[in-house]
Amino acid sequence: MTDLQQEISTKFSKYTKDYQEYIKCLIRGIQIPINGRPEELVRQIFIHFLIKESGLFPDIISIQVEANNHDVEIYKKQNNNNFKPHQSPLIIMEVKREDVNLKNHYNQIQRYLKKSGCDIGILYNYHEIIAFTKKDDQFEINHLKSLRDIQALILQSNNNNDDLLYFEKAQNGNFDSFAYLIRKYGKYTTNQVVFKVKQQQSQIEGYFFNIQGNKVYYDVCGKYSQKQQNFDYQDFEKLIYIAY
Secondary structure, three states: HHHHHHHHOOOOOOEOOOOOEEEOOOEEEEOEEEOOOOOHHHHHHHHHHHHHOOOOOOOOOEEEEEEEEEEEEEEEOOOOOOOOOOOOOOEEEEEOOOOOOHHHHHHHHHHHHHHHOOEEEEEEEOOOOEEEEEEEEEEEEEEEHHHHHHHHHHHHHHHHOHHHHHHHHHHOOOOOHHHHHHHHHHOOOOOOOEEEEEEOOOOEEEEEEEEEOOOEEEOOOOOOOOOOOEHHHHHHEEEEEEEE
């Protein structure tokens, strides 16, 4: 398993200053001191693989480092600027230094996954890659043979979470697609849903959507009223965007 990792580590651009060795993080764009921080070197091997070797970045995934107290988060890349709802990570990665027993961190990664609503987690210490995949409210644990196995997990998770087709249909006036999206993304204030109804010139920004019979109820963003606004489903004209 280490052949690819050893190959990647030889490609790093390192330099030494004042007896300290540095490496540049490909995501953060900053120089990171790695003396005394062996887990950082492990993280940079993984990041280098995602960016330079996997073929997934930047068209299929986006990457965040040290976000939400997680070492690395991998997200589905949104290909439509008008459809950027809040999303859970596809994968949360926790890196450990080479001598760490990963079994001691099973509870940690599972806690992170449950809190974030994420279905796949990875523990990685250079010598071992352990994947946690959610199955019926439990986590299935598998030992991976290579970083390339993570590539397959990302593609599988990415394919199972694509609402862009529904969004495009709702943009073209399909109410059923709009109803699906507001049930999923418009129930709370997490996302702002902008749409138009017939006979009304201005667009509407709403949240707290609720469908009852042939009526759609919602609150207008930034306006507080005890009574929700509503429109008949046949008056729906088009969805404009959904954004976090």
